[in-house]
Amino acid sequence: MEKKLKALSHLHVTVFMSSFASFIVVPAITDVTMFALCPGTDECSVAIYVSGIQLAVIGIGTALMMPLIGNVSDQYGRKSLLTLPMALSIIPSAVLACSRTTNFFYAYYALRTLTAMICEGSINCLALAYLADNVTDSQRATAFGILSGISSGAYVCATLAARFISAGSIFQVATLVSMLALVYMRIFLEESIPDRDDSMTQPILKESEDATQKDGNVIPRKVPAFKRIPSLRDIICLLRSSPSFTQAAVVAFLYSFAEGGMLASSMYYLKARFHFNKNQFADLLLIAGIIGTASQLFIMPLLVSPIGDGRLLSIGLFFSCVNNIIYSLAWSPWVPYASTALSVVMVYASPSLRSIVSKQVGPAEQGKAQGCISGVSSLANIIAPLIFSHITVSCALPSHWRSPSLRV
Numbered sequence: 001m002e003k004k005l006k007a008l009s010h011l012h013v014t015v016f017m018s019s020f021a022s023f024i025v026v027p028a029i030t031d032v033t034m035f036a037l038c039p040g041t042d043e044c045s046v047a048i049y050v051s052g053i054q055l056a057v058i059g060i061g062t063a064l065m066m067p068l069i070g071n072v073s074d075q076y077g078r079k080s081l082l083t084l085p086m087a088l089s090i091i092p093s094a095v096l097a098c099s100r101t102t103n104f105f106y107a108y109y110a111l112r113t114l115t116a117m118i119c120e121g122s123i124n125c126l127a128l129a130y131l132a133d134n135v136t137d138s139q140r141a142t143a144f145g146i147l148s149g150i151s152s153g154a155y156v157c158a159t160l161a162a163r164f165i166s167a168g169s170i171f172q173v174a175t176l177v178s179m180l181a182l183v184y185m186r187i188f189l190e191e192s193i194p195d196r197d198d199s200m201t202q203p204i205l206k207e208s209e210d211a212t213q214k215d216g217n218v219i220p221r222k223v224p225a226f227k228r229i230p231s232l233r234d235i236i237c238l239l240r241s242s243p244s245f246t247q248a249a250v251v252a253f254l255y256s257f258a259e260g261g262m263l264a265s266s267m268y269y270l271k272a273r274f275h276f277n278k279n280q281f282a283d284l285l286l287i288a289g290i291i292g293t294a295s296q297l298f299i300m301p302l303l304v305s306p307i308g309d310g311r312l313l314s315i316g317l318f319f320s321c322v323n324n325i326i327y328s329l330a331w332s333p334w335v336p337y338a339s340t341a342l343s344v345v346m347v348y349a350s351p352s353l354r355s356i357v358s359k360q361v362g363p364a365e366q367g368k369a370q371g372c373i374s375g376v377s378s379l380a381n382i383i384a385p386l387i388f389s390h391i392t393v394s395c396a397l398p399s400h401w402r403s404p405s406l407r408v
Contacts, residue, residue: 011147011189012147021173025162026285027279028162048268058117060117060382062121063382067368070370074365078193079186081122082185086181092115161173238372244360251353252373252380253376255317258320261384287337288343289343320346326339
């Protein structure tokens, strides 16, 4: 037990540092994008469309990659697969750490799009599978909630740091912390491989040996290492393996559709309507993060046993809907700040959903299951930015600055 707790503590540190590096750039990237595409203005429909297209392309990549990454981690271990996204995530922030001119922004945009197809969501997916390997069914909702709370804590710390660090230094800090997270993970985190045959736990780049019978003799033959990569049919069969899993996939799609749409357009909407800047974005994210972190770390563990993860999911989804409605009706700059109070229960949705999914499959399929749900969520993120970006430009923003060339 002590060994498992130590392993989980190293996982928590790894997730905290990688999440910190990811979140610290969020408040600044809007201003960087606006400066590169529409310098000197607070209103830029091009930036909204560009960000929406990027999120959609990333969604296509992650929808394809998440089930693959999850399944391969079931065979070869969580730590081995964590190395790839954590290493790739260093590259985009390193580009903007050098310069934030237009040419460097375009380089960042291309590299961020390519690397995020693998990195976006994969660290969280593999961390959830790692937890499922090391905790019992009855403890998973609490463990997933704590992991989500640690990620929210990183969100708070990163947003607070972004409030006081210049835009140039933000990307330098993000690059440094990303590298430290990778080094820490490789040194301290223990490998976690589900119980299975030895042939399933070999290094990724080696070929496995299979045996065939010929004239009573056992003759080994080589089998490609990626023979067990899941096909689209395998993924569909997994999604249909139980009614609960299918329902969870539908909920994940709809929830991610709404969240992806808000992510693609909300900051540009607030900037255009209320002239929010980097500091105000940071304040807004900071308040929501503090509330969410406290709720996931201290309140959610107390509610899991008496209420259950199903009801916690319903509560989180309901108040997420309420929050989105309030945003759409915002009539004053204080309204978005007030709506952050709903984060105390909104944050229950994701860990509760992941806990339900985890209980539907065996220990050797945790990575595949979490990867499939991440893939479904990414599929929603393909569609949502394109729809919400157009709605934001066409309906929610002042008509005098909509670009005629981008109207539909």
